Amino acid sequence: MKTIVFIKEVPETPDGVKISDSGQLAVDGDRAFLTDPIDPYSVETALKIREEKGGEVIVVSAGSTRAEKFLKEALAMGADEAVLLSGAEIEGGDPTATARALAAAVRKSGDFDLLVVGDRAADDNSAVVGPVLGQLLDIPVLTYVSEVREVDADTIRVVRTLEKGREVVESSLPAVVSVVKGIHEPRYPSLLGIRKASKREVPKWTAADLGEDPARLGAAGSPTRMRSLAPPPAPSGVEMIEGEVEEAAKTLVAKIIDRKVL
Amino acid sequence: MGRFKGIDYYQVEELFSEEEILVRDSVRAFVTDRIMPDIERHFDECTLPLELVPELGRLGLFGANLPEEYGCAGVSNVAYGLIMQELERGDSGIRSFVSVQGGLAMTGIFLFGSDEQKKRWLPAMAEGRKIGCFGLTEPDHGSDPGSMVTRAEKTSAGWLLNGAKMWITNGSLADVSIVWAKVDGRIRGFLVEKGTKGFTPVQQKGKYSLRASDTSELILEDCEIPAKNLLPLSDGLVSPLKCLTAARYGIAWGAIGAAMDCFDRSLAYAKERVQFNRPIGSFQLVQEKLVYMATEITKGQLLAHRLGRLKDEGKMTFTQVSMAKRNNVQIALECARLARDLLGANGITSEYHVIRHMLNLETVKTYEGTHDIHTLILGTDLTGLSSFH
Ligand SMILES: Cc1cc2nc3c(=O)[nH]c(=O)nc-3n(C[C@H](O)[C@H](O)[C@H](O)COP(=O)(O)OP(=O)(O)OC[C@H]3O[C@@H](n4cnc5c(N)ncnc54)[C@H](O)[C@@H]3O)c2cc1C
Numbered sequence: 001m002k003t004i005v006f007i008k009e010v011p012e013t014p015d016g017v018k019i020s021d022s023g024q025l026a027v028d029g030d031r032a033f034l035t036d037p038i039d040p041y042s043v044e045t046a047l048k049i050r051e052e053k054g055g056e057v058i059v060v061s062a063g064s065t066r067a068e069k070f071l072k073e074a075l076a077m078g079a080d081e082a083v084l085l086s087g088a089e090i091e092g093g094d095p096t097a098t099a100r101a102l103a104a105a106v107r108k109s110g111d112f113d114l115l116v117v118g119d120r121a122a123d124d125n126s127a128v129v130g131p132v133l134g135q136l137l138d139i140p141v142l143t144y145v146s147e148v149r150e151v152d153a154d155t156i157r158v159v160r161t162l163e164k165g166r167e168v169v170e171s172s173l174p175a176v177v178s179v180v181k182g183i184h185e186p187r188y189p190s191l192l193g194i195r196k197a198s199k200r201e202v203p204k205w206t207a208a209d210l211g212e213d214p215a216r217l218g219a220a221g222s223p224t225r226m227r228s229l230a231p232p233p234a235p236s237g238v239e240m241i242e243g244e245v246e247e248a249a250k251t252l253v254a255k256i257i258d259r260k261v262l
Numbered sequence: 263m264g265r266f267k268g269i270d271y272y273q274v275e276e277l278f279s280e281e282e283i284l285v286r287d288s289v290r291a292f293v294t295d296r297i298m299p300d301i302e303r304h305f306d307e308c309t310l311p312l313e314l315v316p317e318l319g320r321l322g323l324f325g326a327n328l329p330e331e332y333g334c335a336g337v338s339n340v341a342y343g344l345i346m347q348e349l350e351r352g353d354s355g356i357r358s359f360v361s362v363q364g365g366l367a368m369t370g371i372f373l374f375g376s377d378e379q380k381k382r383w384l385p386a387m388a389e390g391r392k393i394g395c396f397g398l399t400e401p402d403h404g405s406d407p408g409s410m411v412t413r414a415e416k417t418s419a420g421w422l423l424n425g426a427k428m429w430i431t432n433g434s435l436a437d438v439s440i441v442w443a444k445v446d447g448r449i450r451g452f453l454v455e456k457g458t459k460g461f462t463p464v465q466q467k468g469k470y471s472l473r474a475s476d477t478s479e480l481i482l483e484d485c486e487i488p489a490k491n492l493l494p495l496s497d498g499l500v501s502p503l504k505c506l507t508a509a510r511y512g513i514a515w516g517a518i519g520a521a522m523d524c525f526d527r528s529l530a531y532a533k534e535r536v537q538f539n540r541p542i543g544s545f546q547l548v549q550e551k552l553v554y555m556a557t558e559i560t561k562g563q564l565l566a567h568r569l570g571r572l573k574d575e576g577k578m579t580f581t582q583v584s585m586a587k588r589n590n591v592q593i594a595l596e597c598a599r600l601a602r603d604l605l606g607a608n609g610i611t612s613e614y615h616v617i618r619h620m621l622n623l624e625t626v627k628t629y630e631g632t633h634d635i636h637t638l639i640l641g642t643d644l645t646g647l648s649s650f651h
Binding site: 069072073189190192194198 | 287291
């Protein structure tokens with residue numbers, strides 16, 4: 001069983017990120033980046049499958065070289081290989097352009113059984129990369145997976161957690177699975193794992209290595225563009241009710257009735 | 263409060279290797295997720311979170327700087343220090359558990375044990391399957407352990423131990439206690455296994471400090487152990503003192519973790535708490551407290567880092583360890599007291615954590631050589647004139 005897991009760095013909110021007056025993202029130094037909080041769940045899912053079925057786990061990230069640290073964290077958790085897709089042509093892609101780079105990396109790495117992504121990224125919340133990957137590689141996509149029930153050589157059975165209930169779905173392999181937090185409690189990288197991982201070189205693949213047309217990758221190849229960014233509106237409508245407790249309680253009840261809260 | 267990011271005013275981070283940073287971040291996440299949520303309850307109920315022991319073992323935190331050959335992680339001494347820092351950011355009691363297990367008990371077996379003893383105990387202790395303690399202090403002999411009265415006599419089958427140890431961290435939990443006792447006036451180390459006849463650990467009650475930690479008295483009454491339980495290479499007071507040097511090294515780092523937590527909470531509070539229509543952080547007297555904390559923490563970090571590199575290079579002296587333990591614990595305690603003050607009434611509550619650090623650090627100031635004993639050690643070293651006799 002060969003599983004490829006996709007992870008990515010995200011800016012830490014709220015401390016590390018500021019939005020400039022011109023509506024651009026201003027990130028405060030390298031330390032303001034984290035691996036996406038969903039990533040350890042994706043990696044853990046793949047490691048659990050490997051524990052049961054054998055095989056290998058490869059972790060891939062597209063983006064800046066900062067992500068190398070997060071790939072090493074995945075190696076320290078127990079992944080077998082890691083690859084960083086980087087270079088000016090790949091960076092800054094929207095989810096579609098990023099999925100193209102990831103799909104190219106999948107093709108380059110040969111046969112595979114399963115691709116694992118997080119259900120959505122903590123920064124753009126787009127939930128697009130998994131489905132686009134499936135489309136580009138022409139394989140089934142199972143989103144919002146909260147449990148992997150069974151995996152064998154050519155099928156997978158999972159539980160999808162949806163707003164209105166749970167769905168048990170069986171699919172042929174290879175397939176893309178997008179996982180939700182809580183699928184498994186992720187393990188912490190052990191010290192021995194860290195020692196081994198930090199000695200490893202993470203191979204870096206550029207657009208040329210991927211054999212992809214740079215015009216379809218990165219910022220240049222992105223069909224969507226972020227025009228502006230604004231913080232969520234400050235909470236409003238908070239009203240402090242002053243006065244003695246009895247009076248204040250009466251006022252509060254009147255307001256609740258008035259606004260038809262109950 | 264946001265994710266704990268530590269305080270790094272002097273880009274000390276750049277002095278650490280990638281491996282050291284990964285180790286720190288892994289332990290930092292573990293402390294945030296697994297220790298912090300429940301630590302106040304454990305402190306309140308005077309219990310050690312025993313359920314964490316196997317997890318700490320799986321991470322590789324016990325005896326982490328000892329060699330891989332014995333199932334340990336073999337990380338650098340700086341990485342080991344960062345582990346202690348992060349654990350004590352959580353609680354001094356948890357850090358003490360790990361320090362005693364690794365720095366004292368495993369180190370004692372590693373330095374003075376036979377091959378057989380090392381093979382039997384170290385891998386199991388590294389995994390957290392077996393717990394160790396270190397019995398040096400006695401009811402009447404604390405700062406002056408050389409005057410201990412616990413004694414061991416040779417018998418036909420082994421050794422007969424008599425005496426009592428007090429204030430022993432992990433004493434009631436330990437599968438193996440390293441007990442220091444005199445054989446014809448000379449101090450040697452012995453392994454006493456749980457359940458040995460004549461050996462009774464009694465948990466000490468009524469502590470207002472280090473509550474999330476087991477502290478016990480060990481009573482040895484005609485306690486007979488097999489001959490093979492002597493630590494063959496232990497010889498004289500210098501043997502337990504070598505273990506203490508290893509553990510004090512970790513304390514020098516650990517204390518900074520507690521101080522960092524106090525600073526982090528103080529800074530957040532100073533920015534949020536409004537009095538006289540202004541955040542209290544805008545008042546110069548409050549800023550002075552924050553500046554003191556940040557400065558002392560930064561100095562402590564640099565002291566610990568340098569000490570770690572000296573240890574990695576095999577050049578560290580025990581007097582240098584005394585300087586770092588003495589200084590860093592003192593400033594951590596000062597930071598905790600200032601944080602307690604800065605947080606006003608909230609500062610005395612469990613919810614804000616700083617008073618727990620403050621109470622804990624009173625123990626840390628006393629154990630492993632009191633602050634004043636380290637002053638004497640350094641005074642003796644600097645002048646060449648003994649301050650003890
Ligand atoms: C929670 C906790 C856990 C502990 N865990 C362990 C453990 O696991 N193993 C273990 O062996 N011990 C342990 N200890 C014991 C600790 O190491 C001793 O408490 C410490 O060495 C001090 O000894 P004492 O308490 O007897 O104080 P004393 O030695 O009686 O000292 C009392 C005071 O006198 C001062 N003093 C003593 N001699 C001099 C001098 N010559 N000049 C000036 N001042 C002096 C001291 O600085 C101190 O202020 C622990 C203690 C605590 C509180």
